[in-house]
Amino acid sequence: MSVVLxxxxxxxxxxxxxxxxxxxxxxxxxxxxxxxxxxxAENLLALLADLSALAGxxxxxxxxxxxxxxxxxxxxxxxxxxxxGWRDFxxxxxxxxxxxxxVGVGHDARAAGRAEQLASGTHGSFVFVPIGTGIAAAxxxxxxxxxxxxxxxGEFGHxxxxxxxxxxxxxxxxxxxxxxxxGAVLRRYRARGGEAASTAEVVGLVGADPRADExxxxxxxxxxxxxxxxxxxxxxxxxxxxxxxxGAGAVLLDPLEAELRALLAWRSPPPLRTARWGSEAGRIGAxxxxxxxxxxxxxxxx
Amino acid sequence: MSVVLxxxxxxxxxxxxxxxxxxxxxxxxxxxxxxxxxxxAENLLALLADLSALAGxxxxxxxxxxxxxxxxxxxxxxxxxxxxGWRDFxxxxxxxxxxxxxVGVGHDARAAGRAEQLASGTHGSFVFVPIGTGIAAAxxxxxxxxxxxxxxxGEFGHxxxxxxxxxxxxxxxxxxxxxxxxGAVLRRYRARGGEAASTAEVVGLVGADPRADExxxxxxxxxxxxxxxxxxxxxxxxxxxxxxxxGAGAVLLDPLEAELRALLAWRSPPPLRTARWGSEAGRIGAxxxxxxxxxxxxxxxx
Numbered sequence: 001m002s003v004v005l006x007x008x009x010x011x012x013x014x015x016x017x018x019x020x021x022x023x024x025x026x027x028x029x030x031x032x033x034x035x036x037x038x039x040x041a042e043n044l045l046a047l048l049a050d051l052s053a054l055a056g057x058x059x060x061x062x063x064x065x066x067x068x069x070x071x072x073x074x075x076x077x078x079x080x081x082x083x084x085g086w087r088d089f090x091x092x093x094x095x096x097x098x099x100x101x102x103v104g105v106g107h108d109a110r111a112a113g114r115a116e117q118l119a120s121g122t123h124g125s126f127v128f129v130p131i132g133t134g135i136a137a138a139x140x141x142x143x144x145x146x147x148x149x150x151x152x153x154g155e156f157g158h159x160x161x162x163x164x165x166x167x168x169x170x171x172x173x174x175x176x177x178x179x180x181x182x183g184a185v186l187r188r189y190r191a192r193g194g195e196a197a198s199t200a201e202v203v204g205l206v207g208a209d210p211r212a213d214e215x216x217x218x219x220x221x222x223x224x225x226x227x228x229x230x231x232x233x234x235x236x237x238x239x240x241x242x243x244x245x246x247g248a249g250a251v252l253l254d255p256l257e258a259e260l261r262a263l264l265a266w267r268s269p270p271p272l273r274t275a276r277w278g279s280e281a282g283r284i285g286a287x288x289x290x291x292x293x294x295x296x297x298x299x300x301x302x
Numbered sequence: 303m304s305v306v307l308x309x310x311x312x313x314x315x316x317x318x319x320x321x322x323x324x325x326x327x328x329x330x331x332x333x334x335x336x337x338x339x340x341x342x343a344e345n346l347l348a349l350l351a352d353l354s355a356l357a358g359x360x361x362x363x364x365x366x367x368x369x370x371x372x373x374x375x376x377x378x379x380x381x382x383x384x385x386x387g388w389r390d391f392x393x394x395x396x397x398x399x400x401x402x403x404x405v406g407v408g409h410d411a412r413a414a415g416r417a418e419q420l421a422s423g424t425h426g427s428f429v430f431v432p433i434g435t436g437i438a439a440a441x442x443x444x445x446x447x448x449x450x451x452x453x454x455x456g457e458f459g460h461x462x463x464x465x466x467x468x469x470x471x472x473x474x475x476x477x478x479x480x481x482x483x484x485g486a487v488l489r490r491y492r493a494r495g496g497e498a499a500s501t502a503e504v505v506g507l508v509g510a511d512p513r514a515d516e517x518x519x520x521x522x523x524x525x526x527x528x529x530x531x532x533x534x535x536x537x538x539x540x541x542x543x544x545x546x547x548x549g550a551g552a553v554l555l556d557p558l559e560a561e562l563r564a565l566l567a568w569r570s571p572p573p574l575r576t577a578r579w580g581s582e583a584g585r586i587g588a589x590x591x592x593x594x595x596x597x598x599x600x601x602x603x604x
Contacts, residue, residue, distance in 0.1 A: 070569075080568065125451050139535065141443045148537020149427050152569060159531040160565055163463075163523075171567030221465075229461040229531045233441065235450020263462055265473030266382065267454060 002061045004290030005051040005101075007044060008108055008282030009033070009067040011083030011133035011183070014040070016047045018055045019287035023119070023300040025280070027054040033084070040084045041091070045098055052099075063101050064290025065091065066108035066282055068134055070152040076105035079151060082170050083134055104293030109154055110145055111285030112277070113138020116240055118288070118300040119276055127236045127270075129156055129227075130243035130281065134169075135177045141234060157181065161225035179222035182245045188215040203248045220252070224259035231260070231270055242275030243282075249274060304363045306592030307353040307403075309346060310410055310584030311335070311369040313385030313435035313485070316342070318349045320357045321589035325421070325602040327582070329356035335386070342386045343393070347400055354401075365403050366592025367393065368410035368584055370436055372454045378407035381453060384472050385436055406595030411456055412447055413587030414579070415440020418542055420590070420602040421578055429538045429572075431458055431529075432545035432583065436471075437479045443536060459483065463527035481524035484547050490517040505550045522554070526561035533562070533572055544577030545584075551576060 001020050008015040011033060018027040031047040033040045048063060069081025076092020078084070095103040113128030117140060126140040135157030139146040146153045157177035158170055165174030166184075178184055182199040189202045192211040196202045205212035227239060241252065253272055260269040275281050284300070291298045303322050310317040313335060320329040333349045335342045350365060371383025378394020380386070397405040415430030419442060428442040437459030441448040448455045459479035460472055467476030468486075480486055484501040491504045494513040498504045507514035529541060543554065555574055562571040577583050586602070593600045 082568065125448075137535070141448050142446045144444045144446060146427075146443050146536065149539040149572070150537055150569075153535065153537040155534040155537075159534045160527060161465075163527060163565075168567075172565065225462060225465060226531075229528075230535060232457040232461045233439070233455065233532060233535065234448065235452055235455040235457075237451040263465075263474065265470075266384065267452075270451070 001058065002296065003055055003058045004062045004064050004287050005048055005055065005060045006064045006283050006287035006290055007047060007051075007066070008112075008286045009040065009044065009065060009084065010108075010282070011068065014044055014047050015283050016051045017283040017287065018051055018058070018060070019284065021291065021296060021298045023115075023284055023287070023298060025283065026058070027051070028283070029054060040086070041094065045095070048095070048099055060101060061296075062290040062294045063095060063099055063103040064286040064288065064293065065095065065103065065105045066111045066286040066289060067091065067105065068108050068136060070150065071105065071107040072151045073106045073147065076103065078105070102293045104289035106289040107136070107138075107147070107151070107154065108282055108285060109136035110138040110147065111289050112242060112281040113140065113285070114145055115284040115288050115300060116242070116275055116277060116281055118298070121301050125234060125236045127230060127234065127239045128275070129239065129241050130275070131181060131241060131245035132243040133181060133183045135181050137230075139234065156226055156230065159226045159229060161222050176222045176226040180219040182243070185215055185219050185245070188218065199245060200247065203245075203251055206251055217255075220255045220259055223256055224263060227256075227260050227269075228263040231264070231267075236270050238271050238273065240273055240275050242277070242279070244279050246274040247279065303360065304598065305357055305360045306364045306366050306589050307350055307357065307362045308366045308585050308589035308592055309349060309353075309368070310414075310588045311342060311346065311367060311386065312410075312584070313370070316346055316349050317585050318353045319585040319589065320353055320360075320362070321586065323593065323598065323600045325417075325586055325589070325600060327585065328360070329353070330585070331356060342388070343396065347397070350397070350401055362403060363598075364592040364596045365397060365401055365405040366588040366590065366595065367397065367405065367407050368413045368588040368591060369393065369407065370410050370438060372452065373407065373409040374453045375408045375449065378405065380407070404595045406591035408591040409438070409440075409449070409453070409456065410584055410587060411438035412440040412449065413591050414544060414583040415442060415587070416447055417586040417590045417602060418544070418577055418579060418583055420600070423603050427536060427538045429532060429536065429541045430577070431541065431543050432577070433483060433543060433547035434545040435483060435485045437483050439532075441536065458528055458532065461528045461531060463524050478524045478528040482521040484545070487517055487521050487547070490520070501547060502549065505553055508553055519557070522557045522561055525558055526565060529558075529562050529571075530565040533566070533569075538572050540573050540575065542575055542577050544579070544581070546581050548576040549581065
């Protein structure tokens with residue numbers, strides 16, 4: 001049974017796993033993106049060493065890494081990733097040199113989206129929006145994953161929905177991400193004097209704390225506005241919300257569906273659901289990149 | 303030399319032509335969409351009779367019709383077209399019965415976009431935004447024309463860019479089209495006390511009449527906001543602006559490029575240009591639909 005070492009790189013944490021060709025996670029190990037003064041690349045290498053040890057006698061056939069930002073999949077170069085401080089960074093070359101294994105590097109959301117679609121077995125047009133520290137999207141249009149002319153497609157989080165609005169970490173104003181990302185929800189709740197250790201805690205206060213209600217309503221509104229434009233442009237068969245924030249479940253989906261419906265005067269919203277792989281979609285997407293690097297199509301169908 | 307009868311159906315006018323397989327327009331005839339109390343379908347049939355007479359001895363091999371709205375190309379059904387009052391309308395069946403010719407019916411902007419792309423010979427990702435009475439878009443993503451799961455993709459004009467803003471004829475508020483369509487520019491200029499007979503006249507007053515400056519700045523702003531989202535999602539190789547309003551040339555493109563650049567903090571705007579076929583792209587797109595209906599790939603390459 002061939003296995004790969006898979007890492008989903010996020011702005012806050014690195015999520016690692018040893019994954020087999022059926023999409024089963026045999027071992028799991030996380031690590032902060034920044035730790036002991038070391039940057040994301042150093043921590044990524046350390047995590048891969050840990051994962052290799054966890055794989056034990058099952059020698060991994062490849063490494064798969066999903067990262068946010070603008071990624072050139074053919075060369076494994078991260079052109080730009082604002083949350084990681086990477087620019088024109090030859091990640092694949094570095095990891096292949098260090099590990100001695102074939103390494104597939106791809107866009108985290110696109111890979112996770114393809115994994116979601118492989119798992120559900122659907123075809124055609126499909127949108128996967130993972131909401132974690134940041135927000136991206138994987139767009140599958142008429143059966144093809146969209147990467148764009150410079151690998152920068154799917155930046156749903158940086159669609160401007162409130163012109164001149166809140167400053168986004170990316171430097172633009174009024175992005176979806178500036179209101180609806182997990183980090184934004186927590187930051188905006190704290191800015192209103194709320195005390196919470198995590199985004200999940202803020203979500204848990206919705207309905208009980210007016211400050212939580214306010215920032216959550218803003219998050220839902222920003223998402224609905226972004227999805228309105230996406231629906232107009234692409235008319236997708238399904239929109240799947242993933243990432244940590246999708247754990248909010250109906251607290252997210254119900255008002256989001258209602259807001260999107262209210263913005264649309266002459267068509268229904270596309271079906272909305274939370275991700276089947278939940279917050280594990282990133283790890284599975286990274287594993288898919290590893291298998292694809294060595295020409296293997298994994299059997300993820302549930 | 304085979305020819306087709308081509309009609310580009312718009313909210314204001316029907317633009318007809320007899321077009322040969324090299325994309326040459328042999329004859330041209332227009333007709334208002336509503337005339338003498340007759341609706342768009344009746345006027346379309348009358349225009350086709352005129353075009354048939356104009357074709358003379360060159361018996362047309364097919365008819366091609368491009369319409370706005372939601373179009374199911376496989377059956378030639380117009381699912382919904384707000385400017386025409388059509389809903390679940392079997393346009394192809396009606397026209398084939400009436401003319402005795404094979405009829406191809408498709409989305410005006412998608413067909414015009416494919417004609418633009420055939421003419422320029424480019425491949426890959428491509429966005430064509432025709433601005434006339436309304437605004438649509440033809441999206442070609444990774445080489446495939448995007449029609450969406452229900453044929454409703456490309457509704458760029460109805461992306462909401464000013465939540466709660468001006469009422470759009472479609473019933474939504476704050477759509478791109480409510481500010482930037484030719485009709486909107488003229489209506490909004492008149493609402494400010496300006497007198498003009500056409501959108502082109504308003505454009506001609508930019509720089510000379512503060513009311514024209516104001517509505518034009520709003521139009522450019524709405525377009526830029528819509529294109530910001532489109533750029534984030536699709537990362538296209540090129541954005542081509544067509545339709546009557548593209549006749550504004552640099553008066554449109556220069557401020558649009560500047561606004562779009564100002565909205566983008568970490569990437570450049572995609573290259574922007576006005577349509578190569580100009581306001582004729584709709585007729586040529588309709589002709590393409592006719593040729594395709596009989597299995598002919600026209601030689602449009604310039």
